[in-house]
Amino acid sequence: MISIFELFTVGIGPSSSHTVGPMKATKDFVTGLDLGNVRSITVTLYGSLALTGKGHGSDKAVMLGLKGEDPETVDPELANQLHKDLLDDTKVTIDFTPKLPKGAHANTLDCIAYDKLNKELKRERYFSIGGGFILKQSQPATKASTFDFPNNFKTGDELLSFCIDKDCSISEIVLENEKALKNDTEIDSQLEFLWTTMKDCIKRGTSKEGELPGGLKVQRRAQDLHNDLQSGKIANKATEAMEWLSMYAIAVNEENAAGGRVVTAPTNGAAGIIPSVLHYFEKFERPIGKQELRTFFLTAGAIGYLFKTNASISGAEMGCQGEVGVASSMAAAGLTALLGGNPQQVECAAEIAMEHHLGLTCDPIKGLVQIPCIERNAMGAIKAVNAAQLALKRTLENRKITLDRVIRTMKKTGEDMKSTYKETSKGGLAVFGVEC
Template sequence: MRAGKIFVQDLVEHKILERVASIKVDLYGSLALTGIGHGTPNATLMGLEGELPETVPTETIISRVQDMHDTATITLNGAHRIRFNPDKDMTLHCYESLPQHPNGMRFTVFDVNGDMLATNEYFSIGGGFVVNEKTQVAHGENVFYRDSKHDPMHTSSSSAVGESADKSSAGPAAAEPAQMDERTQQDLVTAALPFRTGKDLIELCEREGLSIAEVVYLNELQWRSREDVIDSAYRIWNVMDDSIRRGCLSTERKLPGRLNVHRRAPHLYQNLMRGIYGTVAGQGLLSSASNAQGALSDGQTGVLDDGAMSGSAYSASSLLGTALTSTQRNELSGVFKRRQRARRPVLPQLDYLSVYAIAVNEENAAGGRVVTAPTNGAAGVIPSVLKYHLEFLSEDPSRDILEFLFTSAAIGMLYKRGASISAAEMGCQGEVGVACSMSAAAFAAVMGGTPAQVENAAEIGIEHNLGLTCDPVDGLVQIPCIERNALGAVKAVTAAQLALQGDGSHRVSLDQVIETMRQTGHDMMSKYKETSQGGLAVNVPIC
């Protein structure tokens, strides 16, 4: 979506938008192979109509795209209507990739005579980041996005904004298209406290007596005011929290797509408590958790009380290989007492953690708005761990929201610089693996960990996600993505707890594991990197 928006604003800057009569859209590699399941075509078209992920009315995307199919037109930047048939003018190049990155796309516009006016290629490199080469206009002049000066020293631009899972659409395009507030290479600022590696970051914190969150905060102040920094962080959390709310309270029974996956978050939420959002959250959650914990002893009798043995498929005789005598049956009944239903959860607080993550990713799968953290496919891990902390543990939510988000951001920067947060390059280790690492570090920070302990938590979080493949069934961000976020959240809390039990010293450094992840992603076959050509994607029947 953001790439499309950048392109049409370039057309405005070049003063050629009104001359455009037609447009061709080409999606390459991973964007093509899993694009339909990921909602990429719809998001791209919304960007070309001038929408932004933060503001597009997600509930109207589908109807707007359908209108494009019906009328064979599109309204560029919300102002210039041209002919456009999505079935013919948008091409998915499933077995071709642009050389710069597996997630590539190209936009080309033509005048009424069919002559090319302008073209550009964009690359989605993960985390909502879009990079592009210089826009080539027909006369060969290079002009940079939102910069009227033709400076040959700067030939590319990039934008980094959370690309919400808005793979749905907005109502009729507004007459006044949304405006972008982007930093280009022309106006990047210098960080007050720069760092490139985990080692740099820890040494910086120790030398200056700062926490990791404080380092990020001071760097942000180099280009924004204190109010803007804090307000932006709270806005991000509000979107995260709202995605949990919508996922938990959804009345839809199934997610879109051919897999017929049922939404689980509403049912799980109802089973856990009545009214997460209608009571004093902390007290309500803790009370429910306490009640659930107190019920654990119900029905627990006998030496072993394994609920798995109560299923109809279980047969004592098949287990032992012979028919049982009455004496043997009496002996078994005295030892194993079968229950009619499974026990209540042993760790109910972790069930809240799981339902938060599942809720977010079900919203993502349904085309709702989520925060790219660090990617849409892994968008449930960070919100669920932060929500878990705020509901169960936090004594100062306002402070903890900032510390959690700033700390996780610092760790995310290390992965983006040292490896990648794109599943098309790294597999799911670059998505859920990185999200787990970011969450583990942030959770350790808000629990009072030192910078060294925080770095240790981040290292543990990623070390045990190395090699994780991205093989979504039918290209949909549903199987295994939704459950994997829940497991990533639980693993993040466990990693933080392990780190907090130590003094921060550990044998394997975060930098070493980031480099290992980079090498692993490079060596991983492309069929395991967001192409739906291997793994679960080919072994799980669609129908």
């Protein structure tokens, strides 16, 4: 198992698998390396990293990681200038090679360092497996995956069994696990940090205007949407809540597209859904306090863990059902718990949200996390709220599809999906929307 604080992390946009992952990988590569003895470094990006890497800022992330920058602490405002300065470094070569090595993950990168005699000094292969998680070929197992949590569940059914046996909620089950790693104060402090980062991201997103980088000439809209809502200029009072929800999601994902700081939830490409749903709850239900943060994030984290463990949260493996679909499922679960739903209803909400994202492709135009990604987050947030409302009105005996079954279905759908629809920009809107 993993801690939810490995699932919810802070980084810069626009992509967790193509920006955060490569930055972590190259930072890891130079750690302990005698740079004074290094003549050159070659980084080769394969598969989806090669096909959409430039639009996703993978080359920028590689350079920042080699400089020792960390995605959680790097200053987004200075990152672009730092990247420009690093481009003059003739020691580094970045190759984009679409063809994957045999048996490699869809997001694979090789790092090789050469000494002053041009002899190989160090070599490592990394896999960016989604959500900012990386694996090293030489060290595939992680410490977190072997930690013995008190409530060690791997499926939705096992999670429900813990809830029934202990007569408690999903968030309480997860809290027991987190307490094996942190004390109450540390847990609450980290949850508050995540929530504050999300709120700050929305504030930045609603305060900026102009064109997003990358060449598509996409104009920021969140500021205008926010101003219209604040002034009461909305087309239909009946849809006001949904308009606020969409605005929150768009604000986050415009910031993400611009390389701003976001919470990976569970990926950067889907980073707008969870904060927008939590903001929606705060605006239309009740204020967010310590207990609300625990209930929402711990519940959502449990659902995200199930998808990551039994399928994938990588768009390059699952298509966008593994990103926006999973985020919508997590948000639906967290919202249902906040609204008083029992564990069965929480899992039902998660299942409904994913059921209606099955088959969703990942087809970003020009490899940029803008079209259709920004609006897709708004749609995922709306589906999450709708799923929660439906689940709260459903009785257990009327339930036909379990969460475990829909996760297996998502995994099989992703495996059957052509690679052209899995973050390669070789199919879907990426091809037919090129006139944009």
